[in-house]
Amino acid sequence: MMHVSEKDMSANSELIAFRLGGQEFCVDIMSVRDIRGWTQTTPLPHSPEYVKGVINLRGSVLPVIDLAARLGFKATEPTARHVIIVTQVNNQSVGLLVEAVSDILTINAGAIQPTPDVASDLARLFMRGVLAIEGRMISLISLDCVLPKSAESAGTVH
């Protein structure tokens, strides 16, 4: 479980909120580089199910992760209406396949509540906390663990 550090408490963050698997999630806008419509990916041999493949992003090869599958939901059947959020984590660019982008939120870090105990292990791996906004519950995602950690685990993580 990730903790929001004390010093973040007073800072404002901007977040991009999106929908998948019937739920709402968000990520820090600082790590978002681009938002694109869905394009057909080139699959990678022996990749885990949540790695849809790679696409051409202005001349570099960008892996696209099916975020729903990664979070343990059913795998996405992408259509032209789906969206790829291009994020940057630790000097790597990764695309996240989601259903739709819903909002851009400005929140105070103090508004982030800890992830409820009932969340699954998988969920806890990725979630930094939850937000209550206008009656909606939006889960904050940490991108650090989204990509497979190393070449070995690419073949073994389910």
Add this chain to the structure above:
Amino acid sequence: MKKVILTVDDSRTIREMLRTALSEAGMDVLQAEDGVHGLEVLQSSMPHVIVTDINMPRLDGFGFIEAVRSNDQYRAIPILVLTTESMDEKKDRARRAGATGWIVKPFDPVKLVSAINRVAA
């Protein structure tokens, strides 16, 4: 008139330091990286003063000074050699080869400029 100084040294670092010190003193700087190069530069320019190192590849300071002094066109150009304190023997040898004066390394920009003023109007 701005003085033009030809600096001859195989060390980039020293060339840069000389350039900085001399430009700040309002002089123009030509550079060469060893004696052969220095002679080439002299073919197309007439500096007011030459500042040269001793240890250089292809043609060292002594050889360079001798070459300059044996050339009618350039023999009257004052030449200052860069020497390290301990090498008195080098200083003597440089003088015998025809050096006008010397500057001790590591050089003090103020002393450098005053040495130049002592050999060129």
Add this chain to the structure above:
Amino acid sequence: MDTMAAIKQTFFQECEEQLAELENGLLAIERQEGDLETINAVFRAVHSIKGGAGAFGLDDLVRFAHTFETTLDLMRSNELEITPGLVKLMLRSADGLADLVRFSRDGADLDRARIAQLNGELSRAASGEAAAAHPEPAAQAEPEPAFEGEPTADENGFTPIRFSLDDLLGGGMPAFDEAPAAGGLTVRFKPKPELYAKANDAVVLLRELRRLGETRIACDTSDVPLLTELDPEGAYLSWSVDLDPAIEESAVREIFEFVVFDCDIDIASQPAPAVEALPELPEPAPVAEARPQPAAAPAPAPVVEASNVVQLAPEREMTPTETLIKAGQTPQPAAAGQQTTIRVDLDRVDRLIDLVGELVINQSMLAQRVTEAGIARLSEVAVGLDDLEHLTREIQDSVMAIRAQPVRPIFQRMSRVVREVADMTGKSVRLVTEGEGCEVDKTVIERLADPLTHMIRNAIDHGLEKPEDRVAAGKPEQGIVRMTAAHRSGRVIIEVSDDGAGINRARVREIAVKKGLVEANAQLSDGEIDDLIFHPGFSTANSISDVSGRGVGMDVVKRSIQALGGRISISSKPGRGTVFTLSLPLTLAVLDGMVVTVSGQTLVVPLTAIVETLQPKKQDVHGLGDASRVIAIRGSFIPLIDIGRELGYREEEADPLNSVAIMVESENRSQSALLVDGIIGQQQVVIKSLETNYGHVFGVAAATILGDGRVAVILDVDAVVAGSRADAGRSDISNRKRNAA
């Protein structure tokens, strides 16, 4: 960045170059290939580092460099015998100097005790063995002045008339300036011809004196001879200068600092004498009527050839004791045809390469559109496009060549590694290198350093036996580590080998079983056992010496090489030694490939691996065992590899009759036939990294972007071939999900 910081950066860059020169020179001397110029260059390298270090106040560095330089100076002036032991000390000192430089630059760890010890050894070498210093060459004798007599009529019948300049100047001693206050210094100054020969100028000095304060300058022209006897290079004038009392003697002496030897000078604090009566100057200096010998030859000389002048410099003959230096060699001027170079920011080169890469993609997309638009092959447009393709290719080759560099610097770094590891393990080792001039893309070279270092450490620590064991085995005491680089079929092949004991297969197997990497009763070939050392989780834990480092196993080396798009293989003979072979792409940027379809996916197969393509015929395809198939080609049987299955694109077997077989040759020269659905064409593709944003994937060398903008995978032929061989014994397809190969 301010100027000093920028120059400091320049200094450290230069230090690296000097350190390389230093090491090369010393190694050449060690190999007995050095000459006088080599040792001069070695001296200059240290001298240069010391000079710059002094300017930045890097005292530790200056001190050590000074001791080092002193010893080198004695060596080059032949006052210190150059023995193999001394050269080894020089090499160790060079390593120490490098450490000091890096410490001064980044604060990296420094073994001060070792530096101090080296310092001591250098001092002892310098003082203990230095021959008595050569006596100063005798000072040039002053020529005797010739004497002139009374003028007599010359051959033209003219009788010379005495003419005194004094009359012209109004007699006696003309005085300039107002007299300064009494009680100050008086300078009497009579230049000798040497003063002028060295381009000093009395007028400049006098002006400098005037700048100090009030002065009165008087010139004595009484020594000026008749015009016929006047030597244009003579010195006939002298001056007397009265100075204001406020002017200090030290300031005056400083002005005359350069000319002290070349003039008669007297600084006295007496009241200024009457201007008219200039006393005789004390020393009977050779009077200027003489024809003096200027320091330089008077005859005009053209700008001298470097070789001519350099010969003036060496004053000492080389003695027979210089066994490691070729005797009698004149220092060579720089080789004719020395190429001019310029320094270019690497970022600019990278940008250029990126742009050229985009150009290639664009050009191929254009070609595709043109074909799709149905434009005739022989039309002007198509022809123009062909020209464009050729031009693009040429530009690309030229641009790639910019970044290509010889592997030499990396190989040279290894020689230090060898020295250190040999020292640490107490083994006697010699490094032999070949193919240092082999050129490789700069980025590849940089990333080779760590893997190569580790392999060499391994070779010396584990591969080579201890000296006594080698002798007992009938081998020479000194072990050899060999590093070679060469171009072969579009790739760079680097081999690191040792003539040691080879891989201890029994031990490797034992460890692998203990670590659960293989079953206790598994049947493994020699090659398979050797490959085990690349397995993550395998490391010879028992013999972890300081040298190889904990936990840095060969698996890390393998991954580093793979990340470069290369591969590594091992071959070992017990008692004889081990060879690691690295195969690397020539450039990380571009590839000639065959575009094929497999299971609905578009793939690129590197052309360099392809031998031929063919359409399998029913009678040529045979089953082998329950899981393999082979194809008969001209009498031999070649294994068939189902790419679709190997890469996990589909489970069912491909129908060979509906496929195309691409015959490939792998690293170890074995042949296989890859089954693909169809061939689209051949084209040059720009290699895009998969590692950057993702990581390594089995069977994938890299990715590329095709003309339609889609990403296509570039096949790692050798990995797939090796993978299918390993699977030959297993029918469980799910086992193929792994990355090792």
